[in-house]
Amino acid sequence: MERKEEGLHALGAKTKYSMDYAPETLETFTNKHPGNDYWVQFNCPEFTSLCPITGQPDFAEIRISYIPAEKMVESKSLKLYLFSFRNHGDFHEDCVNTIMKDLIKLMEPKYIEVTGYFTPRGGISIFPYANYGMPNTKYEKLAEHRFFNHNMDK
Known part of the structure; x- marks a missing residue:
């Protein structure tokens, strides 16, 4: 099946970067193994967003792990989506929850978790998990189970 037939536009196309939060960049493709339980993990070590109060940049490593159902997120579209936060002002906790909710709406996964390992600011690191x-x-x-037994150590 051709990628265009699956509705994938970012993969193989000239990269266009959004200047603000852009959930519309996310794309899916069909999971060929929906009856299997397996993990898919993405790691974005160069995530950037803006503090909504000061406008200063915040840096993080974002980790996304999910068990797919019928749809899976296409990785280039995910990269462009995560890059769209770089000029977006939101608190760390909001970024992590927004990412998770957008991916739930997009894929309807069996399970998903998103963790943000934000670098220290003023001597304090914040590691939100959803x-x-x-x-x-x-x-x-x-x-x-994973929520109540979650270890926030990096």
């Missing part, structure tokens, strides 16, 4: 499990499934229980 997760989600598909309601009324074993993944909802997985989300609860």
